[in-house]
Amino acid sequence: METIIEVKNLKKSYNGLIAVNRIHFRVYRGEIFGFLGPNGAGKTTTINMLTGLARITEGQIFLKGKDVTRNIKSVQKIIGVVPDENNLYEELSGFDNLCFCGALYGMRKKDREKRARELLNLFGLDNAGRRKFSEYSKGMKRKLTLAAALMHEPEILFLDEPTTGIDVASVRQIRKLIRELNRKGATVFLTTHYIEEAERLCHRVAFIDRGKIITTDTVEKLLDANRDTHLVDIRFKPVSNDVSQLPEKLHRRFPDISCTLKDSGTIRLTSRQVPDIAPVVNYLASEGFFVLEARLIKPTLEEAFVKATGIEVDLMNK
Amino acid sequence: MKPAIAFWNILYKDMKNYYLKPPNISWGLIFPFAWMGMLLIKSGTAFSISEVFPGIVALSILFGTTSMLSVTITFERKSRSFERLLLAPLKTELLILGKITGAILFGLFNSIIPILLCAGILKAPVSNWFLLAAGVILLSVISTLLGLFISVAATEVFEAQTYSNFFRFPMIFLCGLFIPVTALPQLLRPLSYILPVTYGVDVLHYSISESHFLPPVTDLLILAAFSMVLFYFSIYNIRRKWIK
Ligand SMILES: Nc1ncnc2c1ncn2[C@@H]1O[C@H](COP(=O)(O)OP(=O)(O)OP(=O)(O)O)[C@@H](O)[C@H]1O
Numbered sequence: 364m365e366t367i368i369e370v371k372n373l374k375k376s377y378n379g380l381i382a383v384n385r386i387h388f389r390v391y392r393g394e395i396f397g398f399l400g401p402n403g404a405g406k407t408t409t410i411n412m413l414t415g416l417a418r419i420t421e422g423q424i425f426l427k428g429k430d431v432t433r434n435i436k437s438v439q440k441i442i443g444v445v446p447d448e449n450n451l452y453e454e455l456s457g458f459d460n461l462c463f464c465g466a467l468y469g470m471r472k473k474d475r476e477k478r479a480r481e482l483l484n485l486f487g488l489d490n491a492g493r494r495k496f497s498e499y500s501k502g503m504k505r506k507l508t509l510a511a512a513l514m515h516e517p518e519i520l521f522l523d524e525p526t527t528g529i530d531v532a533s534v535r536q537i538r539k540l541i542r543e544l545n546r547k548g549a550t551v552f553l554t555t556h557y558i559e560e561a562e563r564l565c566h567r568v569a570f571i572d573r574g575k576i577i578t579t580d581t582v583e584k585l586l587d588a589n590r591d592t593h594l595v596d597i598r599f600k601p602v603s604n605d606v607s608q609l610p611e612k613l614h615r616r617f618p619d620i621s622c623t624l625k626d627s628g629t630i631r632l633t634s635r636q637v638p639d640i641a642p643v644v645n646y647l648a649s650e651g652f653f654v655l656e657a658r659l660i661k662p663t664l665e666e667a668f669v670k671a672t673g674i675e676v677d678l679m680n681k
Numbered sequence: 682m683k684p685a686i687a688f689w690n691i692l693y694k695d696m697k698n699y700y701l702k703p704p705n706i707s708w709g710l711i712f713p714f715a716w717m718g719m720l721l722i723k724s725g726t727a728f729s730i731s732e733v734f735p736g737i738v739a740l741s742i743l744f745g746t747t748s749m750l751s752v753t754i755t756f757e758r759k760s761r762s763f764e765r766l767l768l769a770p771l772k773t774e775l776l777i778l779g780k781i782t783g784a785i786l787f788g789l790f791n792s793i794i795p796i797l798l799c800a801g802i803l804k805a806p807v808s809n810w811f812l813l814a815a816g817v818i819l820l821s822v823i824s825t826l827l828g829l830f831i832s833v834a835a836t837e838v839f840e841a842q843t844y845s846n847f848f849r850f851p852m853i854f855l856c857g858l859f860i861p862v863t864a865l866p867q868l869l870r871p872l873s874y875i876l877p878v879t880y881g882v883d884v885l886h887y888s889i890s891e892s893h894f895l896p897p898v899t900d901l902l903i904l905a906a907f908s909m910v911l912f913y914f915s916i917y918n919i920r921r922k923w924i925k
Pocket residue numbers: 377380381382400401402403404405406407408409447556925
């Protein structure tokens with residue numbers, strides 16, 4: 364596998380605040396690589412250093428094997444960037460925005476107009492091409508920003524939270540397009556704080572938190588780490604008396620199972636083997652609980668992420 | 682070829698979106714008339730056109746370029762569209778040249794009306810058209826570069842506007858636009874000498890009435906040197922400050 368991005372010991376500090384703390388990773392040609400982490404983890408800062416918008420405090424960046432730590436300009440022509448906030452020209456039309464972006468990469472008028480029309484079509488924006496960017500909806504803006512990054516057909520795409528803040532239909536469409544672009548050969552580096560996005564879209568994922576990469580692996584391997592963990596959620600009718608003792612009581616009764624209370628009406632069982640649920644349910648019933656449902660939970664990247672970083676996922680998606 | 686395409690499109694976009702907008706065009710047309718009118722009312726009598734000609738031309742250029750450039754750049758930085766330029770495979774020098782050329786051309790455009798007005802309609806004699814043109818061009822360049830200098834210092838659009846005024850208004854008095862530098866109090870003169878506009882105005886004076894305090898060639902050389910220094914100093918600062 365050819366390494367297309369290599370980052371060694373990369374560090375960024377802003378007047379003493381360390382935003383990115385000596386990270387290492389490699390991205391292989393043709394993969395979708397995800398940077399997953401909560402707000403302030405250092406995702407945008409890393410992208411900015413990789414694309415030439417932030418100076419590198421320490422460490423090295425290699426793109427296509429070339430050391431570009433000090434001279435990223437020489438490779439900017441092969442990279443396309445979708446920043447965390449849309450940054451096209453509000454007063455230009457969608458079509459003119461795309462053409463202008465193409466021109467910045469030296470594309471000739473005929474080529475950039477043809478490409479702009481193709482992209483507007485690909486993103487379902489044909490009818491909006493003549494309208495000003497400022498009149499676009501959020502989803503349309505996000506799509507056009509992605510289209511702008513594709514004008515010069517870059518080999519590497521950097522997407523900073525490509526689907527944040529837009530509706531489900533647009534999210535699905537954008538994800539589909541990212542997969543298609545990747546299939547056609549583009550290497551994709553994307554950041555997200557949606558675990559589900561990383562899981563669905565990425566071949567490999569790095570968990571980043573407070574400037575540090577905690578683990579990097581393929582999605583399958585990250586999931587495998589939790590394969591031997593089985594989760595069952597048992598939902599019961601909420602009761603008025605105190606249930607905080609319930610997990611401990613259950614654990615004493617069923618030592619192989621550890622229990623946590625998710626809310627006043629749900630308890631989560633975690634065990635190494637597939638747990639035998641019937642005795643647990645019977646026990647709960649005998650204790651006066653009205654059990655509504657018992658559900659086997661398929662381990663997702665979420666569990667792997669929580670295990671690796673100790674960050675509760677609910678906090679991240681807020 | 683590729684850099685030329687990028688350069689031209691940066692310039693073309695700015696011309697179309699900022700400089701050739703009706704409010705800006707009309708500003709360039711009304712501004713010199715307003716100043717002429719004011720001077721006329723103030724003096725109460727006819728005054729020598731040759732004396733105010735250089736001042737009106739310099740003012741029109743100064744007010745057309747400095748704040749236009751600093752405001753548009755600060756605006757684009759604030760809305761982050763400027764990042765597009767920094768992400769493109771373009772040398773900083775080239776993209777900045779693309780940005781300032783529009784303002785320089787706008788400065789030239791703004792000088793046309795006062796020149797037509799003074800030399801054409803009011804028949805002020807011009808003794809050296811070549812020097813007038815050289816003076817106008819270098820004044821446009823230098824006042825645009827002052828705008829660039831300001832946009833490096835400003836982070837908000839209102840700051841760009843305020844800083845522009847902070848520079849421009851004292852220059853009306855200090856750079857010999859209407860009061861000859863040699864008539865200023867001794868104490869203020871060093872200030873005049875460090876402001877590049879002084880030398881541009883001196884060239885204009887020479888090209889019209891041949892009154893001056895430095896030989897025009899010296900003025901032009903000083904202006905060219907100032908331009909180079911301001912340009913490269915701004916580039917240096919842009920690389921240092923805009924890529925954090
Ligand atoms: N220009 C800057 N000046 C000072 N500090 C900065 C700057 N940019 C980022 N930081 C700091 O660096 C840290 C990492 O920020 P960064 O934007 O990279 O996080 P992120 O992972 O992209 O977060 P989010 O999910 O919110 O976009 C934060 O503590 C932030 O405050």
